[in-house]
Amino acid sequence: xxxxxxxxxxxxEFIKKYFVDNKLKGAVVGISGxxxxxxxxxxxxxxxxxxxxxxxxxxxxxKENDRKDAQLVAKKYDIELINVDLTDTYYTFKKQFSNIxxxxxxxxxxxxxxxxxxxxxxxxxxxxxxxKGTYIVAGTSNRSEAYVGYFTKGGDxxxxxKPLINLTxxxxxxxxxxxxxxxxxxxxxxxxxxxxxxxxxxLGVSYKDIEKYLNNEKLSQDTKERIEKLHKNSLHKFIxxxxxxxx
Amino acid sequence: xxxxxxxxxxxxEFIKKYFVDNKLKGAVVGISGxxxxxxxxxxxxxxxxxxxxxxxxxxxxxKENDRKDAQLVAKKYDIELINVDLTDTYYTFKKQFSNIxxxxxxxxxxxxxxxxxxxxxxxxxxxxxxxKGTYIVAGTSNRSEAYVGYFTKGGDxxxxxKPLINLTxxxxxxxxxxxxxxxxxxxxxxxxxxxxxxxxxxLGVSYKDIEKYLNNEKLSQDTKERIEKLHKNSLHKFIxxxxxxxx
Numbered sequence: 452x453x454x455x456x457x458x459x460x461x462x463x464e465f466i467k468k469y470f471v472d473n474k475l476k477g478a479v480v481g482i483s484g485x486x487x488x489x490x491x492x493x494x495x496x497x498x499x500x501x502x503x504x505x506x507x508x509x510x511x512x513x514k515e516n517d518r519k520d521a522q523l524v525a526k527k528y529d530i531e532l533i534n535v536d537l538t539d540t541y542y543t544f545k546k547q548f549s550n551i552x553x554x555x556x557x558x559x560x561x562x563x564x565x566x567x568x569x570x571x572x573x574x575x576x577x578x579x580x581x582x583k584g585t586y587i588v589a590g591t592s593n594r595s596e597a598y599v600g601y602f603t604k605g606g607d608x609x610x611x612x613k614p615l616i617n618l619t620x621x622x623x624x625x626x627x628x629x630x631x632x633x634x635x636x637x638x639x640x641x642x643x644x645x646x647x648x649x650x651x652x653x654l655g656v657s658y659k660d661i662e663k664y665l666n667n668e669k670l671s672q673d674t675k676e677r678i679e680k681l682h683k684n685s686l687h688k689f690i691x692x693x694x695x696x697x698x
Numbered sequence: 699x700x701x702x703x704x705x706x707x708x709x710x711e712f713i714k715k716y717f718v719d720n721k722l723k724g725a726v727v728g729i730s731g732x733x734x735x736x737x738x739x740x741x742x743x744x745x746x747x748x749x750x751x752x753x754x755x756x757x758x759x760x761k762e763n764d765r766k767d768a769q770l771v772a773k774k775y776d777i778e779l780i781n782v783d784l785t786d787t788y789y790t791f792k793k794q795f796s797n798i799x800x801x802x803x804x805x806x807x808x809x810x811x812x813x814x815x816x817x818x819x820x821x822x823x824x825x826x827x828x829x830k831g832t833y834i835v836a837g838t839s840n841r842s843e844a845y846v847g848y849f850t851k852g853g854d855x856x857x858x859x860k861p862l863i864n865l866t867x868x869x870x871x872x873x874x875x876x877x878x879x880x881x882x883x884x885x886x887x888x889x890x891x892x893x894x895x896x897x898x899x900x901l902g903v904s905y906k907d908i909e910k911y912l913n914n915e916k917l918s919q920d921t922k923e924r925i926e927k928l929h930k931n932s933l934h935k936f937i938x939x940x941x942x943x944x945x
Contacts, residue, residue, distance in 0.1 A: 547817075561823070562816060609852035
């Protein structure tokens with residue numbers, strides 16, 4: 452049985468211990484307006500104190516409503532929120548490729564998470580200088596997303612601590628309830644904010660079914676195969692082939 | 699005993715097999731003008747055919763000579779070489795932070811490898827579209843660099859295949875000799891092209907000594923401790939702490 456109160460307490464202890472053991476000062480969280488980053492913001496604030504957590508919004512052709520929800524999260528936990536607009540950077544980057552091809556629709560989608568990762572590390576580095584102590588980047592991926600490879604290699608998967616990576620979507624929501632994450636954010640349909648689709652529409656499978664799969668509960672053969680295919684097709688994001696010396 | 703000819707043959711077989719097994723079409727290599735990317739370019743060309751390898755130069759306030767050396771490598775192995783100038787993107791990116799701080803010297807150094815990683819994946823994605831088959835990003839890190847953490851998390855360490863990761867600097871050079879990498883490139887003092895220092899000046903230890911360490915050869919206590927400290931201080935780049943559920 453998942454005891455959300457107990458797990459919440461333990462995650463906060465885990466974060467505290469890692470920061471103390473490694474003499475770290477603070478954390479940077481990219482706040483998207485979705486539940487995962489809200490829960491991570493809450494956990495970091497409880498573990499480190501609100502003065503040691505920096506939230507970052509990184510709009511890039513994004514929905515204005517998502518930024519408002521991010522502001523709601525920052526306000527709720529009373530942390531500093533920095534806005535870094537990546538739109539100009541994104542278009543400047545893309546312009547360099549205009550002589551190679553015009554067709555970049557599929558290629559485009561992963562640039563933003565990579566620019567966001569670069570931004571979070573840059574903010575962490577700047578604040579490490581200003582505050583005279585090391586700031587690290589907090590990851591927000593959860594177990595359900597990770598299992599089906601729903602993340603960008605070199606993007607949102609690059610981070611320094613993973614508080615939610617072994618918790619399914621429904622477990623993250625329960626943790627969020629304990630931490631009183633604003634309901635509007637906690638129960639919003641998950642979306643990457645990159646396409647105009649929800650995660651579940653893109654994946655072709657529901658988080659409820661992924662969770663059933665992870666818990667060995669009964670599922671239709673079709674759904675099972677769909678999840679296994681997503682997992683298999685994303686293994687290359689986890690396992691990078693290395694040549695081993697023959698002698 | 700390291701048999702460079704035999705290892706070269708085996709690396710080429712390893713690359714071929716991975717591409718065939720995973721139905722991949724081609725590889726993208728960021729060519730810096732240094733030995734590692736030159737050796738990887740040679741290996742990929744032998745394994746996949748020159749028509750399936752794309753070289754990319756990504757100057758960003760870089761030395762013009764490095765680009766010339768990259769052109770020499772591309773010419774030698776007769777592959778297509780694309781130039782993506784990242785200077786404008788870099789300055790556009792930095793401009794977004796001008797209201798936070800002026801002091802960004804330390805923070806700046808890691809942006810370029812992250813923009814380069816984003817570029818290589820973008821090129822891979824564009825060519826996958828154009829050529830109707832999957833292109834992946836070839837990594838160029840070697841064992842000596844990796845051991846002392848001499849790479850950027852979320853930057854040059856993000857890739858899809860690692861042909862050199864278990865070979866020391868001198869072994870990479872021997873492979874390069876077999877593959878007839880231009881001497882000017884192969885024997886150049888390694889430098890990241892980011893600072894004005896060579897790698898060895900930055901690390902405070904020579905690759906020769908790192909290699910002795912890795913081979914359990916005799917070293918002064920000071921040098922040994924320096925290498926162990928570099929290794930220990932970079933472990934956070936390899937091991938990301940994850941909260942494990944308590945029940």
